[in-house]
Amino acid sequence: MTSVRPGAPGFTVGLLVNPVAGIGGPAGLKGSDGERAQRLALARGSSPKAGERAAQAVRALLARRPGTPILTVAGPMGEDSARAAGADPRLVPFVPGAPSGGRDTTAAVEAMREAVDLLLFAGGDGTARDVLDGAPSCPVLGVPAGVKVYSGCFALSPATAGAMAAEFADARETAEAEVVDLDEDAYRRGEVGPRLYGALRVPAARERLSGRKLGSAASPGTTEAVAAEVVARMRPGVRYVLGPGATTMAVGGRLGLATTLLGVDVVQDGALVAADVTEGQLLDLVDGRETHAVVSVIGGQGFVLGRGNQQISPAVLRKVMASGGLVVLATQRKLAGLGGRPLLADTGDPATDALVEGYVPVITGHRESALYRIRSATEEFR
Amino acid sequence: MTHPYIPNAEPGVRAEMLAAVGAASVEDLYADIPEGLRLRRPLDLPAPLASEQELVAHMRALLARNVDTTQVLSFLGHGCYPHHVPAVCDEVNGRSEFLTAYAGEPYEDHGRFQAIFEYVSMMAELLEMDVVNVPTYDGHQAAGTAIRMAARYTGRSRALVSGAVSADRMSKLRDFLGHDIDLVVAPVGPDGEIGEVEIDETYAAIYLETPNVYGVVETRGRELADLAHAAGALLVVSADPISLGVLAPPASYGADIACGDIQSLGMHQNYGGGQAGYIATRDEERLVAEFPSRLFGIAPTTVPGEYGFGDVFYDRTSFALREEGKEWVGTAAALWGITAGVYLALMGPQGMREIGETILARTRYAMDRLAEAGATVPHSGSVHFREFTIEVPSCDALLAVLREHGILGGVRLDDRTLLVCVTELHSKDDIDRLAAAVREGLA
Amino acid sequence: MSGHAGEPFAELPVAPKPPLRRFHQARWDEPIIFEQSRPGRRGVAVPAAGVPAVELPASVRRAEPPRLPEMSQLHVLRHYVRLSQENLGVDQAIAVGQGTCTMKYSPKVNDRFVNDPRIAELHPLQPEDTVQGVLEIYWRLERMLAEISGMHRVSLQPASGSAAIYANVAMIRAYHASRGEAEQRDQVITTMFSHPSNAACAKAAGYEVITLLPDENGYPDIEALRAAAGPRTAALLITNPEDTGIFNPRIEEFVRIVHEAGGLACYDQANANGLLGVTRAADAGFDLCHFNLHKTFSTPHACGGPAAGASCVSEALAPFLPSPTVEFDGEGYRLDDDRPLSVGKMRPFLGVTPNVVRAYAWIMALGADGLREVAETAVLNNNYLMRKVLDIPGAGAHWDRNRLEQVRYSWQGLFEETGVHSEEIGVRAADFGVHYWTSHHPFLVPEPFTLEPTESYSKEDLDEYAAILAHVADEARRDPEFVKGAPYNQTIHKIDPASLDDPKQWSPTWRAYTRKHLT
Secondary structure, eight states, X not given: OEEOSOOOSOOOEEEEEOTTTTTTTTXXXXXXXXXXXXXHHHHTTOOOOHHHHHHHHHHHHHHHSXXXXXXXXXXXXXXXXXXXXXXXXXXXXXXXOSSOOHHHHHHHHHHHTTTOSEEEEEEOHHHHHHHHHTOOSSOEEEEEOSSOOOSTTBOSXXXXXXXXXXXXXXXOEEEEEEEEEEOHHHHHTTOOOEEEEEEEEEEOOOOOOTTOOTTOXXXXXXXXXXXXXHHHHOOTTOEEEEOSSHHHHHHHHHHTOOOOSSSOEEEETTEEEESSXXXXXXXXXXXXXXXXXEEEOBTTTTXXXXXXXXXXXXHHHHHHHHHSEEEEEOOHHHHHTTTTOXXXXXXXXXXXXXXXXXXXXXXXXXXXXXXXXXXXXXHHTO | OOOXXXXXXXXXXXXXXXXXXXXXXXXXXXXXXXXXXXXXSOOOXXXXXXXXXXXXHHHHHHHTTBOOTTTSXXXXXXXXXXOOOOHHHHHHHTOXXXXXXXXXXXXXXXXXXXXXXXXXXXXXXXXXXXXXXXXXXXXXXXHHHHHHHHHHHHTOOEEEEESOSOHHHXXXXXXXXXXXXXXXXXXXXXXXXXXXXXXXXXXXXXXEEESOTTSBOOOOHHHHHHHHHHTTOEEEEEEOGGGTTTBOOGGGGTOSEEEEEOTTTTOOOGGGTTOOEEEXXXXXXXXXXXXXXXXXXXXXXXXXXXXXXXXXXXXXXXXXXXXXXXXOOOOOOHHHHHHHHHHHHHHHHHHHHHHHHHHHHHHHHHXXXXXXXXXXXXXXXXXXXSEEEEEOSOHHHHHHXXXXXXXXXXXXXXXXXXXEEOOTTSOHHHHHHHHHHHHHHXX | OOOXXXXXXXXXXSOOOOSSOXXXXXXXXXXXXXXXXXXXXXXXXXXXXXXXXXXXXXXXXXXXXXXXXXXXXXXXXXXXXXXXXXXXXXXXXXXOOSTTSOOXXXXXXXXXXXXXXXXXXXXXXXXXXXXXXXXXXXXXXXXXHHHHHTOSEEEOOOSSHHHHHHHHXXXXXXXXXXXXXXXXXXXXXXXXXXXXXXXXXXXXXXXXXXXXXXXXXXXXXXXHHHHHOSTTEEEEEXXXXXXXXOOOTTHHHHHHHHHHTTOEEEEXXXXXXXXXXXXXXXXXXXSEEEEETTTTTOOOOTTTOOOOEEEEEOTTTGGGSOSOEEEXXXXXEEEEOOOTTOOXXXXXXXXXXXXXXXXXXXXXXXXXXXXXXXXXXHHHHHXXXXXXXXXXXXXXXXXXXXXXXXXXXXXXXXXXXXXXXXXXXXXXXXXXXOOOOOOOTTSOXXXXXXXXXXXXXXXXXXXXXXXXXXXXXXXXXXOHHHHHXXXXXXXXXXXXXXXXXXXXXXXXXXXXHHHHHOO
């Protein structure tokens, strides 16, 4: 967590709505990306809900900080929601296409990012990707309104988003949150699996649970604690392949190494052997010595292999499984979020999937781990 | 008969509730317990004492087999001390709103938060330190935790522990710390204080007690603080708060962490059940982060002039930087903390000074009288508070004679060393009586 | 008094009570005690020494008097009586909301025994022949807990439940050390819904912790246990029923798997209230277990202690029990300190004696049938309350399983609809004189609350409690901001906690507050 700037009275919130977000869900379309899906959804009788959810967030914000200045885009991309919540927003000079699309979201972010202290956007994972493409220089916070909301940049509910925005006016502490998304076309074909696209700066969730029980000193675990534990368990002369994701990135940070968020990196004895490697490079690097693959859980379904880390290919995995093995990183909370469903592997090769099936160690915090079921995704979704 | 403690054992209401949950009998609700695990016989326990008067009679008979320290003249101390307990202390900790409450929520149990905040605040004044924890179990635990805090703070795993501590405390420290902190025991000097010691930069802390197990007040605190700090270590001092109206608080000579037991502050001896521990530090973020226990702080409410309370530095229990050896937080000794607060409020600065002066004076008087009576009083040139040792040919023989006079003469540390405890409860006459009996016992 | 048809209450001098209690917590707006001080006043007198004073050397003499409050006796008493009134104990409130804590009636008569000087004024190092009564109480309570658990010996030394878990872990370590396996066995296995003190104590004792998560059915994953158990396993620490209230029917198998790996099985019986006389730790093969005397055996919670724990062990583990033990030779009771394999002292002296006395008296007042009735009533109460809570729209419970003595519920449905958190529902419920704890750990059940209606509560109590929750849930639906603004009928109003996490502002004592904010 880093402090951005001191709490200032001139706190402006940007508002951006993807008006068609969530429209595909009720229509059974597993997402709303793409014009075709949106037309189909409307034809199936879906009505847009994102605008109303954005308004709920603004209402919650204004209830806590009346008169908060709001900057938004004319029409359904924000203005309508702001007015519905009783605000009188300023508008950026930006005219979206009709109907608006992902490129409009990106352009709107670019138009607003310098002028606001926090950007609220209503949508789903696809919208978050478009926001990410707009390279926001300000912190952002998602109002969940999409079919797929697996990214870490979303608040738990519209009302929570508004409340967090209000708190952020004073606290101004941020954290990094992952943006993950599914390839919807693949998803509709029944091939499930998210990808990690990058990270956004979001208000740090200051969870104050006054109902703390005496006795609960065992913490739920934090990314930092997980990373510290991974480093503590590293042994000399052993190679570690770090997959993509914020948790593995924190391992690099803990070692003081410039590892990558989206790439696969290799470390040994506290040094970076290679960053952002390809499968071919990896095959050479894992050869002839004890090697462990350290991967994190991408998205809400529990994927640990075959999504965003295809560099760790069947050939690489076979070598890893024969020498060191696979280690998964996740907080207890993230594991708990799976609701008892297994972790998933989809390496593209059933024999390799079978090799990793069973129980895998999951590092969950300081001197804490779990053993958790991992299955082949093709088996699980057969 | 419906038991007075179990309202829903009444058959009518039981039937009504079973019907409401759709069960034929309570057995249905135990369906998940496999038959192989079921106890299919009544527990083999004594027949119940169903009426209150039968229970009282039974307990009276048991209690009658105890002889307590108001019935004899007791000079027993060694970690549990006889002090006067003001009636208001008993009144407050007997209030059922406090006695029967859970650890509490900030609103409906506001009173408990304020009372404990005030306890830690009064301890802070006594200790001249800004941060004091919600009580832990006892002085042993406080000492163990304080050393562990020093180890986490410095990132080191060795501590120099004064040899002038009780065998029980040493046992606890070895169990609690021994598996990952190397404990080096310092010698005891000829004056009964900690002996000459050296440490290097592998040490996390020097642990000192004052008054120590022999009742000797350590006088070289400043020197030890300088020694510790020069090596990058902390000075941890265990001090009995009842001495601090007259004795310098550890912070004043450079201690980084103070700790100890608060049983002296308004708790009855309770056959050892009145113990509770405190830990205190200065208000430095890194030190505060190492407290495993709860800390309560003042927070504003929506109404001006209203004090709210909550946990200070909430996130520190999940502080990832140095989690090694973090401890659990659990139900410990909150009510004794409230009681100690009442005690300190009643005593005030004058009372704390006076009780300290009285104990110092009577301790010295008793040392002199027992020396006159023929006992050897080791390191009698040192300042003693509340306890001192005497050396005699046979503790057992002497204690037996004293028993005949209705006196429990002290705690036997070894065959020839007896630890004698004198507090404000022991009048000059009591001490004279002890001296006369000792003279007879040594004759 | 005669009533008229159609207007039955027209002539009642006092109208009937409304459905919900119109509660207001005491609000004395009490200043901090330091603000009530006036120099020169005092609350108690201290006897003068009556013998020559001792001059202290400057190196140990206090330089400045402590800045303690100076108040007369009545005013100290009044202040604390007011604070006590701003607190809710079992004696006033329907305390079913502290799930896992087993809040029950602590009989007043037991306090009398504790306040008797023949307990209160006993010194723990008195000669054994002067404390035969209290030693007999320790001995008899030990034997009764051994029978209740099926275990061989019991130590009443631990100061609390967590301390008892720690003592058990210490014995586990000593046991493996005695077999030369202390280094090798460096892992402890626990389950996610076991009380978090199990993981915390194991870590404090130096162990690495492996946690088993629930499978789809809500039971700890037994296949994960098989994968985890091995030559590094020191022990399984497990609560059953877990904090969900679900009893794990395969518990014997869990124990067997760990035994086959050479590990020990240790049963956290914090949730034993529904099991007394129904099933026993030893019968499932456990080597160790513990009870919380302040939960199952009725000693008061005292705002967070003093509590008391009991560590119960099999014959194989008995040599490792904390010292001293109480021994009975058929005629008298004595303390045995000569136990070379013992883990030593867990706390000063023999135990938290007042609570040992209370627990003993409580069991003596109930006997075998009474304990069984306690367990059955606790389970019936819980199932009855569950039925009523699950009827409230927006309340739910994970996993469709039977529950014993408690349930971890979720307000997730209500939260999704209203944005009101469980914690906020709890604060608003306090406006009606009850409360609950949100019990987030282990972050598996969203918007959680855990209710444990022990045998002490009447059907009417449970009806009232459920009616309050239903009312607050309804309020959340109609006016979420109102619920979020609670409390309204409490001692104080909504707290702004921001300064508590800021080192520049936080004030863990009045001394710190004065330095940072009043000067």
